[in-house]
Amino acid sequence: MNHFVILSGCSGGGKSTLLSELHQRGHAVVKEPGRRIVQEETRTGGQALPWIDMALDDHANARRNNKWTFFDRGLIDAASALEELTGEPLLATLGQTHRYHPHVFLAPPWPEIYATDAQRRHGMDAALVEYDRLQRVYPVLGYEVTLLPKVDVVARADFVLNTLAQQ
Template identity: 55%
Template sequence: MDRFVVVSGCSGGGKSTLVAELARRGHATVTEPGRRIVARESASGGAALPWVDLAAFARAAIAMALADRAALMTGEDPAFGAGPVFFDRGLIDAAAALEHATGEKVLAPLAAVHRYNPLVFMTPPWPEIYAQDPERRHGFQDALAEYERLLAAYPAQGYEVVPVPRTSVTARADFILERLGL
């Protein structure tokens, strides 16, 4: 769906800050499934955490990404209106993670049915702003490896990857909106 726009890229590359800036400007946004899952699993003592069970985490992220899309498609959440919806990561990210963890071929079948805008905005590795936190325990080298997988996964599913420049968050948001013609 053309109005569903993914902001993906390197973990710790400023995706969530960028999506928050788009929300501040009045655009509809969807929070990253991974962070929501980590918060839920940590609060409940669950094991679907990327550092405990990556496959379970990726499956939960796929389910959450599908539920997010379904809620938007059916109009269950009237706050989203008819304009663009910016996703902090999406289904492709989760499916790529599951394929990496298990070798299970889920990416192409899911991507064929559940489409996003053909432009995917990728935040590049940015060591100067990368930081670990309770929800991001992996190191920068793991973030780089994930980024490389995503750089391959999105084009393989027919998406055009648009690198987001390393600049201020306001300039990054302007860049995305201008590239979308908004």
């Protein structure tokens, strides 16, 4: 069984907070590649934003662990964004060669908690476009998608772990 679980969905929907809660409970986590890249490039004054390479490295490095590993986004999110921008067909290959657990959790739009910050400079409109794309992409690649409930982080983490335990 694949223990790599994707937490994806709408920007500002509480994924990073959920990831922190799962980490506090002892689970392995992989933070969002895009945020890490933007943080590093901002710190160093760089302009490179290699999301795909970092997401591939994250996937490969997580293989050392045989328990649940939760990814804040991942390769599919990066590839779908790049495919959207460039038209280069990346999803068909990357989406099949680098698989995650068949159950993906999507954070729905949650305007009440949405906020911009140094790494998230886009507005809610862009977040909604991204969310719509991801909601289409995951099922096409054969993933079962479950929307995360809009509840506090403890209840959200319980929901994720209970859903996985039932499979």
